[in-house]
Amino acid sequence: MTYLYAEKSGEDHASQFVQQVKEYQLDFSLSNLLPNNYYPIPKVYLSSRIEGEKLIYKNIKKRHFLQKKELTVACVNPKQIAQIYPFVQIIDSQQIHASIESLRYDLPGLPPNIFSVPEITVIEKNSKDSVKKITEFCFYFTGNAKIQPLLSFIEQAQVEERVFTLGPRSxxxxxxxxxxxxxxxxxxxxxxxxxxxxxxLLLPNQFDFDRSFIEIYTSERRGYENYGERNQKTKKQFISFIGAGSIIAQENNQKEQISKSINTPSHLKNNAITFGQSFLYPMPDLKGVTYESFA
Incomplete structure (x- = not known):
């Protein structure tokens, strides 16, 4: 989204937009890319309700996303999780590749180099025997009137049927x-x-840790490198986020201050931030939640 902003309005305006996000001037928050009409399952919260029940935990673990009503059912009674359909599951696998070294180096007789790359498949299960591959996704973002330029750029990209690359092997x-x-x-x-x-992906600022149910997501952060710099050794930088599916309890009615963005380490990229102001979906108090009140 920032690259789109820079392309349409220039790098200076994009930098100003990023800085305003960091300083809470735009009330901006952003979600992960999610299967359409699905929400990440709060595994840590659900697991805390079924301690010692391995079969129920196994059924929780294989469900990665639920629709809103089914999410409520799971939160009210995690022991019903095995009967909850539909759900979305992420399947991890490896894709095998072969590099033909004899052609690459024009040296006949060299054996091929076999390697694998990770691949994920997102599937929807409507019953034990019904499986469908997910190809439609969504994301959520919020903001005040100051984000209107960004919204206009996104609307224009829709009209132009612009293709976005969100991952490797495009x-x-x-x-x-x-x-x-x-x-x-x-x-x-x-x-x-x-x-x-x-x-x-949320970077914590101010919320009630004692009443929250948190799952940690750690990722390696790398800055952009020009072609001639790619083989130079650079110090690796890791950062831990509060992951999607965590239940966050606000403190002193300070929802806007729950998360934050931080300055990116200078050896990775100057004048940049690591975004952590995640989209938070409101939920009623889970202790007294009813199916009707959440639906």
Whole structure:
């Protein structure tokens, strides 16, 4: 989104936009890319409710995303998890490749170099025997009137059927996306909500850790390198986020201050930030939640 902003309005305006996000001037938050109409399952919260029950935990573990009503059922009674359909599951696998070294170096007789690269498949299970591959995804973002330029750029990209690359191996036709629809979500505000389902990668600022259920996601961060710099040894930088599916409890009605963005280490890239202001989906108090109140 930042690259799109820079392309349409220039790097200076994009830098200003990034700085305003960091300083909470835009009320901007952003989710991960999610299967359409699905939400990440709060595994840590659910697991805390079924301590010692391995079969139930196994069923929780294989469900990565649930729809809103099914998510409520799981939160109210985790022991029903095995009967909850549909759900979305992520399948990890390895894709085998062969590099023909004899052709690459024009040296007949060299054996091929066999290697593998990771691959994930996102599937929807509507029953034990019904499986469908997911190809439609969505993301959520919030903001005040100051993000109107960004929204206009996204709307223009939809009209132009612009192709976005969100991941590796785009030359093989993988990880390519277009914007099919832009919608304003209604009924996302529970005035009494103190708990939120984290939908993205969150850098913690101020919230109630004691009442939260947190899953940690650690990632290696690398800055952009020019071609001539790629073989130079650079110090690796790792950062831990609060992952999607965590339940976050706000403190002192300071929802806007729950998360933050931070300055990216200077050896990776100057004048950049690591974004951590994740989209938080409001939930009522889980202790007294009813199916109707959340649906």
């Amino acid at each position: 030359s093989q036709g993988l990880n390519l996306y277009t914007i099919s629809a832009i919608k304003v979500e209604e009924n996302l505000a529970f005035p009494e909500a103190e708990l939120f389902l984290n939908l993205g």
